[in-house]
Amino acid sequence: MHKVYIKTFGCQMNEYDSERMAGILSGAGYTITQDEHDADYIIVNTCSVRQHAEERAISFIGAASKKHKVIVAGCMAQRLQDDIIKRFPGVKAVVGTFNFAKIAEIIKEEKRRVYAGEEQTDVFNIRPKKEGEIRGFTTVMQGCDNFCSYCIVPYVRGRERSRDKDSILEELGEMGKMGYKEVMLLGQNVNSYFDRKNSVNFSGLLREAVKVDGIKRIKFMTSHPKDLSDELIETVAAEPKLARHFHLPLQSGSDRVLKLMNRKYTAGHFMGRVEKIRELIPGCSITTDILVGFSGEEDADFLQTVQMAEKIKFDAAYIFKYSVRKGTAGEKMEDSVNEKVKLERLNNILELQKKISENMASANIGREMDAIICAPGRADRGLLEAVTDTNKTVLIPAGSGKIGDTVRVRVTGARRVMLEGEVI
Ligand code: SF4
Structure with a gap:
């Protein structure tokens, strides 16, 4: 049977969609390979956010479609559709964000076309999971109604749809x-979510x-500040879970x-939300x-962002410089900040946040916390990686437990944003 390699760009939602495509294809008899050179088909699950x-x-x-049959999926597929078919002769199909559930049929059909129609009703019920995994994802809602003026997501992922609670449970x-x-x-x-x-x-x-x-721990992402309630x-x-x-x-x-x-908060x-979190959840x-x-x-304005970052002291920040996304409200605004200034501001705040993140990590030294052992140390096989209940990675000595165990850890050091610890 044919071998398929899936290349994923972008956010965790895309990673999860790739997992779901892999599950559908395995169920249909395809082999999922981790070696793109060995693949008959390459699916590129794309991101459009930047x-x-x-x-x-x-x-x-461009490179893959010269040697392989390529199928382009994800947000960029939804956004560019026919343009991708026209630009890359080696692309066999373009599959939008609402159509990935049909991926096995699409490969079998071998039609050089765009699939970007209405959403399949069963998209939340595709639940491929792998044996032996400790950490996983599931979707509780898709789409967005917020239309932040810089963001393409509402156009490529559609309006908000919440999944039935019973199906999630x-x-x-x-x-x-x-x-x-x-x-x-x-x-x-x-x-x-509702x-x-x-x-x-x-x-x-x-x-x-x-x-x-x-399930020992549940996390969630992403929270919009305007909708973060006291109840949550x-x-x-x-x-505690x-x-x-x-x-x-x-x-x-x-x-x-x-x-x-158009963020709809001040x-x-x-x-105020940060203060409430820190008051109730030290x-x-x-x-x-x-x-x-x-x-x-x-x-x-930039100075006010810097002052907020200094005052709040985020544990980590994903910082980007703005680029206009076609089709958003931002496209109609004058992109008034020149590239040099954008880059200066980016470097300035990255430097600041690096110090803050390191200080926030070091502040954990001496603290005790629960952590789930999730993998062997990537850089050092004499260590294990565990994830704390505050979502930080802590390296502990190999032999401190087995993958999947919850252990009580005392933090003994910090390597930049990663922690070092011992099991107590
Ligand atoms: S809340 Fe704003 S930034 Fe987030 S996905 Fe929706 S439109 Fe994009």
Whole structure:
């Protein structure tokens, strides 16, 4: 039977979609290979969120499609559709974000065309999982209604759809039986999850999810600051199985720029959410996304972002410079910040955040926390990697336990953002 290699660009949602495609194809008799040179078909699961991500995918497709049958899937496939077919003669099919569930039929059909029609109704019920895994994902909602002016996601992933609570709990139950210990619940904006049939919001879902046997820790991503309720923070505070971690994208510390970005909150509101988290969940880690150089961002606005980062002290931040995405509201705004200034601002805040992240990691030295052993040390086989309940990686000596065990760890050191520890 044919061998398929899947190359994934982008976020965890894409990683999860790739897992789902791999599961569908294995079920249909294809072999999933980790060696692209050995593959009959290469599926490229693309990301459109930044220009750079698209450029990397395009360069990969260009090279791969000279030697292999290539199928382009994901957000860039949804956005560019026919343009990809026209540009790359070696591309056999283009599969949009609503059509990946048909991937086995698409390969079999061998028609050189775009599949970007209506969503399949069963997309939430594709649940391929691997034996022997400790950490996994599942989707609780898809799409986004927020239309931040820089973001392509609502156009390529569609409007928000929340998954039925019972289907999520059933899948978690299956994962628990298979040996998964930690599950990340995914959605573009999990805070606005709402199961209409059962009248359950995200906090309600979490309160039920923690009761599932076998699963020791539940994480979620991403939270929109405007929708982060007291109830959700209180739920995380009350449930030991929920990771003490929020990924809360700030994007800018300037109210003027936040308005231009259509983020629908102010810097003051964001700060209030951070204070509430730290009041109710001491030691909770908070990570963020920051976008510098957005259209209209002046020095004073950037300074406010720097001041917010200094004041809040995020454990980690994913920081990018703005590039216009075609088809978004941002395309109609004047991209007023020149590249040199964007780059200066980017380097400036990256440097600052690096120090903050290292200090935040070092502040854990001497603390005790629960960690799940998840893998052998990547750089050093004499170590094991464990993940703490604050979502930090801690390296512990090999022999401290086996993969999947929960251990109590005392942090003894920090290597940049990674921790070192011993089991107590
Ligand atoms: S909340 Fe904004 S940034 Fe996040 S996916 Fe939706 S539109 Fe994009």
